[in-house]
Amino acid sequence: MNSREITTQISKAADFLNLKKWDYGASFSNDYSVQVDKGEAKQLKASQKQILTLRVWNESNLVGITTTSDISESGIKKALNQANIASDFGNKNERTEFSPLAKDPIEVKDEKKRNPLGIKKLLTLLREAEVKLLESHESIKSVPYNGLTESFYERVYANSDGAFRSYTKSQAALYLYARAEEKNKKPRSSGSVKLGYGVEDIDIESCIKDASNKTISHLNYSSIKTDKYLICFSPDSFLTIINAFSSMFNARSILDGVSLSNKNSIGEKLSTEALNIYDDGLHEKNISSSPFDGEGTPTKRLCIINRGRIENFIHSESTARIFKTIPTGHAGLGSKVSVSPDWIVVEKSEENSDLKTTLDHSTYEGEFVYIEELNAIHAGVRASQGSFSLPFDGWLYKNGIKISIESATVAGDIKYLLKNIVNIESSQEVTTSGISPHIWVDKLSITGDE
Amino acid sequence: MLSSQIKSNEIIFGSCNKDLLEEIIFYGMGLGADFVEIFIENTDNSSVLAEEDFITSVSPSFGKGAGIRIFKDKKDGFVSTNDLTKHGLMRSVSQAIEMLDITDNKKREVFNGLDKFRDYSLSKKKWINEVPTIHEISEKLLVSTKSLKKNNKIITRKGSYSRNLQEVIIASSDGTYASDIRLHQTVGLNVIASDAQYRSSGSRRFGSSGMPNEFRLWDHEKAADDVFESSMNMLYADYVDAGQMPVVLANKFGGVIFHEACGHLLETTQIERGTTPFENKLNKKIAHESVTAIDEGISEGSFGSLSVDDEGMEPEKSVLIKNGILKKFISDRAGELRTGHKRTGSGRRQNYSFAAASRMRNTYIAKGEHSKEDLINSISDGLYCKSMGGGSVGATGQFNFAVEEGYLIKNGKLTNPVKGATLIGEAKEVMPKISMCGNDLELAPGFCGSISGSVNVTVGQPHIKVDSITVGGR
Numbered sequence: 054m055n056s057r058e059i060t061t062q063i064s065k066a067a068d069f070l071n072l073k074k075w076d077y078g079a080s081f082s083n084d085y086s087v088q089v090d091k092g093e094a095k096q097l098k099a100s101q102k103q104i105l106t107l108r109v110w111n112e113s114n115l116v117g118i119t120t121t122s123d124i125s126e127s128g129i130k131k132a133l134n135q136a137n138i139a140s141d142f143g144n145k146n147e148r149t150e151f152s153p154l155a156k157d158p159i160e161v162k163d164e165k166k167r168n169p170l171g172i173k174k175l176l177t178l179l180r181e182a183e184v185k186l187l188e189s190h191e192s193i194k195s196v197p198y199n200g201l202t203e204s205f206y207e208r209v210y211a212n213s214d215g216a217f218r219s220y221t222k223s224q225a226a227l228y229l230y231a232r233a234e235e236k237n238k239k240p241r242s243s244g245s246v247k248l249g250y251g252v253e254d255i256d257i258e259s260c261i262k263d264a265s266n267k268t269i270s271h272l273n274y275s276s277i278k279t280d281k282y283l284i285c286f287s288p289d290s291f292l293t294i295i296n297a298f299s300s301m302f303n304a305r306s307i308l309d310g311v312s313l314s315n316k317n318s319i320g321e322k323l324s325t326e327a328l329n330i331y332d333d334g335l336h337e338k339n340i341s342s343s344p345f346d347g348e349g350t351p352t353k354r355l356c357i358i359n360r361g362r363i364e365n366f367i368h369s370e371s372t373a374r375i376f377k378t379i380p381t382g383h384a385g386l387g388s389k390v391s392v393s394p395d396w397i398v399v400e401k402s403e404e405n406s407d408l409k410t411t412l413d414h415s416t417y418e419g420e421f422v423y424i425e426e427l428n429a430i431h432a433g434v435r436a437s438q439g440s441f442s443l444p445f446d447g448w449l450y451k452n453g454i455k456i457s458i459e460s461a462t463v464a465g466d467i468k469y470l471l472k473n474i475v476n477i478e479s480s481q482e483v484t485t486s487g488i489s490p491h492i493w494v495d496k497l498s499i500t501g502d503e
Numbered sequence: 504m505l506s507s508q509i510k511s512n513e514i515i516f517g518s519c520n521k522d523l524l525e526e527i528i529f530y531g532m533g534l535g536a537d538f539v540e541i542f543i544e545n546t547d548n549s550s551v552l553a554e555e556d557f558i559t560s561v562s563p564s565f566g567k568g569a570g571i572r573i574f575k576d577k578k579d580g581f582v583s584t585n586d587l588t589k590h591g592l593m594r595s596v597s598q599a600i601e602m603l604d605i606t607d608n609k610k611r612e613v614f615n616g617l618d619k620f621r622d623y624s625l626s627k628k629k630w631i632n633e634v635p636t637i638h639e640i641s642e643k644l645l646v647s648t649k650s651l652k653k654n655n656k657i658i659t660r661k662g663s664y665s666r667n668l669q670e671v672i673i674a675s676s677d678g679t680y681a682s683d684i685r686l687h688q689t690v691g692l693n694v695i696a697s698d699a700q701y702r703s704s705g706s707r708r709f710g711s712s713g714m715p716n717e718f719r720l721w722d723h724e725k726a727a728d729d730v731f732e733s734s735m736n737m738l739y740a741d742y743v744d745a746g747q748m749p750v751v752l753a754n755k756f757g758g759v760i761f762h763e764a765c766g767h768l769l770e771t772t773q774i775e776r777g778t779t780p781f782e783n784k785l786n787k788k789i790a791h792e793s794v795t796a797i798d799e800g801i802s803e804g805s806f807g808s809l810s811v812d813d814e815g816m817e818p819e820k821s822v823l824i825k826n827g828i829l830k831k832f833i834s835d836r837a838g839e840l841r842t843g844h845k846r847t848g849s850g851r852r853q854n855y856s857f858a859a860a861s862r863m864r865n866t867y868i869a870k871g872e873h874s875k876e877d878l879i880n881s882i883s884d885g886l887y888c889k890s891m892g893g894g895s896v897g898a899t900g901q902f903n904f905a906v907e908e909g910y911l912i913k914n915g916k917l918t919n920p921v922k923g924a925t926l927i928g929e930a931k932e933v934m935p936k937i938s939m940c941g942n943d944l945e946l947a948p949g950f951c952g953s954i955s956g957s958v959n960v961t962v963g964q965p966h967i968k969v970d971s972i973t974v975g976g977r
Contacts, residue, residue, distance in 0.1 A: 090775070090776075101584045122567065387562065
């Protein structure tokens, strides 16, 4: 069945069960991936997946939900029945409705959809990439984590009120993580990830070069003394921090009592006036962009922090209704609708006179720690408390010399971090999770082995 | 007509699918595969969330799918699909054959048909009718969240329940033919406490496998007391000072460090990648002589137990480390093929869309002879990690773990609670520093995410003392 036929099938089955109000989200995907090990194919993988999430509203307007991979006629009937039963336990205190924007026009760009290259071609490309990476430096002995994938998928949202929207996309990813070993030294590892609409859009050479350069740059390593340091966050690591604490801007988290913000936090000053943060799911650089969210609300650019102050929260239909605003296109589709950011864009505002512009990661000659990548986010972030303690990959810059840091964590408090931003560099970089310039923060605690 | 006499063109759970499965395996072997494995599953899951004094989410789900794996020499092709018809399964076999570029269909391995059916599900078919109803679950969760409301500092209360029922059929060209039903239930409680600028949280999770009545027997009052006490103890805690120090790790979930930092390095997938420092250490000392570590899938009711693994092998009890000496690796079919280490009944996957890999089951450090007090009394200045949060292990073996509830040890006594601690180290350096093991081994359930998805596991240990480790703080 295609998505139109599924909608018709659901409509018929719902009529039969006398269910007048329903909606659904579905995704259909075909994925292909390869992994190699020293020139040999290791695992080749293909998967065909379909997932349907159905919501129904009962006579008391309470919502029930079911998710299934069985999109047959009988599977759809069973799902509607189960959702109907679940609706008896629907949340009476926070009712869910259709998004008022579920029928608003959306911009669907299909022109970047690519055709599959096929497993054999993927394998050839990955083999070549592995060889080049191994040959790039004598200390690189293996590429233990590698993969080249291409995915083709369709996402659909429809409801009993006549809303229907869908889009199809393709996406490809290449990741190469090398392991370097030198005599009497610990093994070091680093890598690179590149995304594209298709494999042909991925700059494979640059992925190899990045993985090699990063890995080699960590060969000369040393432990770091536990102390407070001036920190330069790479664009990737700063976006990681912002995403980890996005509950500060998340209306769902605020209502659930797990956010540092509250309903009255709009306008609260969090940082230097030089900081602007947007969520921009439709940004042209966002390979994974979706024109609508789980409730069918169109995705849009939203200012979250304007000149250091909270400007907007991200919303689903129900949180928007409670906050007396409109949905922002950040909802999932669940029994309890989740809310999450799409694609964070960090910018320097025009009000930037308080910044120390001499702090530039490529020219500054004083002592600082450069944090390239933060790890173990799930373990080291306490979003509800605002604290973090995270291992990282990075370097200590001292007297013009750059030394990789052997093993260390950076710890602090998100509000302290935002308040102590001392520079936002001018040029932005595109990462896999958003766009940001390098961000400098003064006096964060680093724990090392010394 | 008996169901076994029906020749179906689709996999039907509860019926005999032998003819169809054999036909598909013959098809794959005929095309030149060395080995064909079919894994089919049917799931029936549900989860319930209670927040404050209301049920805010009830989420049932069900599904079915198949994962087909073809081996040729030491490489494998894996295809997953939701299409369980004969046509769909054969198409998947063809796709895997094509991916592996098998053009030589000269038979090297022979398929002699499936062996006698091993049905581990016989006594388990009634489970679906024995598990608690949504109504029962909701009532108990609401009572549990109410129990958490012990003072006005508790600002957020949550109780969650999840039940996964998975029926599997496994058939492969070595004759393996088995079926099983797995039931996993978990329940968790979480609170956030707040007072002025102070905030803390507390959480505990409980879980079982194969015990439909277990949720009804769960002592929610005790669990609520434990979570509340933890959040109150940590509410006004100071940040820990960073540094090198001796630590005592509590039993139960304290075992997560061994699981993450050492256990994963003993999986054959790590040998295949060349990312374990223990690859050539079999029968050599890798840990302090006080350390004996076990991985098994047979403890009744434990979260990581199973009657048969996802490759059709009954799980064994594997002594990984005995008195500090490395004795065994955790292995699956691909691991045995590529590394030579015999399978241990550890081929596991989250669901049909993942190929099985060598994964831990119930993994723990065996009990020693000391009391918890012996361990703490032996430290003049250190840290007691009563409750561990999550953690991670890097590509070169460094690990880091958050301490959820910690206390300073001064002159052999527990003193002030401290927050913000992270334990940082490397397995091969820390294992020799585990100098004392307590006599109070206990296990705790958890979920382990790795190459073949998220699987149910148990971690565990008695209280243990690590002579020196880096503690991250402020």
